[in-house]
Amino acid sequence: QVARRISAGDLDARVDDPRTKDPTRPQDEVATVSGALDTMASSLQRKLQSEQRFTADVAHELRTPLTGLTAAAELLPEGRPSELVRDRVRAMRGLTEDLLEISRLDARNETVDxxxxxxxxxxxxxxxxxxxxxxxxxxxxxxxxxxxxxxxxxxxxxxxxxxxxxxxxxxxxxxxxxxxxxxxxxxxxxxxxxxxxxxxxxxxxxxxxxxxxxxxxxxxxxxxxxxxxxxxxxxxxxxxxxxxxxxxxxxxxxxxxx
The missing domain is CATH 3.30.565.10 (Histidine kinase-like ATPase, C-terminal domain)
Structure with a gap:
């Protein structure tokens, strides 16, 4: 049941077998598998949280230079090169906003109206x-x-x-x-x-x-x-x-x- 919950994305799921936490208690194959499953879930959760933090941090850090770049692009003289620069800046802004949205969805604390x-x-x-x-x-x-x-x-x-x-x-x-x-x-x-x-x-x-x-x-x-x-x-x-x-x-x- 715990393995199924983990595969469905619930990385908070744990077996929590007391035998895996007390080395003085007798161990068997079930206790060994339970301990390995809990360790795997904790490792996956840490890696996922690290990835989510990285995505959010990168998106936030990109926002500041992109704001300045957008303002500078608007001051360029009209012409094909300027249009290309503005187009790429818009694409970068869109990608940054998408990354921020992904990080909010990953956090699973969104509220609906x-x-x-x-x-x-x-x-x-x-x-x-x-x-x-x-x-x-x-x-x-x-x-x-x-x-x-x-x-x-x-x-x-x-x-x-x-x-x-x-x-x-x-x-x-x-x-x-x-x-x-x-x-x-x-x-x-x-x-x-x-x-x-x-x-x-x-x-x-x-x-x-x-x-x-x-x-x-x-x-x-x-x-x-x-x-x-x-x-x-x-x-x-x-x-x-x-x-x-x-x-x-x-x-x-x-x-x-x-």
């Missing part, structure tokens, strides 16, 4: 804000109780990833409390379908999925949604986000068919 929202209009606003050629289909609208900002972040990252790594047409579909984002590219790589997004993982040719999908998974977990990556029928990648549907207490029960 819940409210009831109609999913169809919210998804439409996300697509318009993305500035991309994304088709929006609303099969059946639904009210969901969620954190709007975090949900918009998830959907925005899925749409951006579909355009960056997939191929048009990109379609966002709302069907009740389920939102799917589908493209017509080569599909998700095998490692992602098997074990989920991995930070800065790159395939041959230098293509990877950066931090966008990792952030989408983390934010989906915070708002209690289920995000699944798969292959779309007929080819392409499809991400499906299932949200907890909001049921109004005063709504009459559905009529039974005769």
């Amino acid at each position: 819940l409210a009831v929202h109609a999913l169809g209009p919210l998804a439409g606003r996300v697509v318009r804000a993305s500035g991309t050629e994304t088709e929006v289909r609303v099969v059946r609208d639904a009210d969901v109780e969620t954190d709007r900002r975090r949900l918009e972040r998830v959907l925005g990252n899925l749409v951006a990833n579909a355009h960056k790594h997939g191929a048009p047409p990109v379609v966002l579909t709302v069907d009740g409390p389920v939102v799917s984002v589908r493209d017509h590219g080569p599909g998700y790589p095998a490692y992602l379908l098997e074990s989920g997004p991995q930070r800065f993982r790159t395939e041959s040719g230098g293509k990877g999925h950066g931090l966008g999908l990792t952030i989408a998974v983390g934010q989906a977990e915070v708002i209690g949604a289920e995000l699944v990556f798969g292959e779309a029928p007929g080819g392409g990648a499809e991400a499906r986000l299932r949200l907890p549907e909001y049921v109004r207490l005063n709504d009459p029960p559905p009529e039974e068919s005769s």
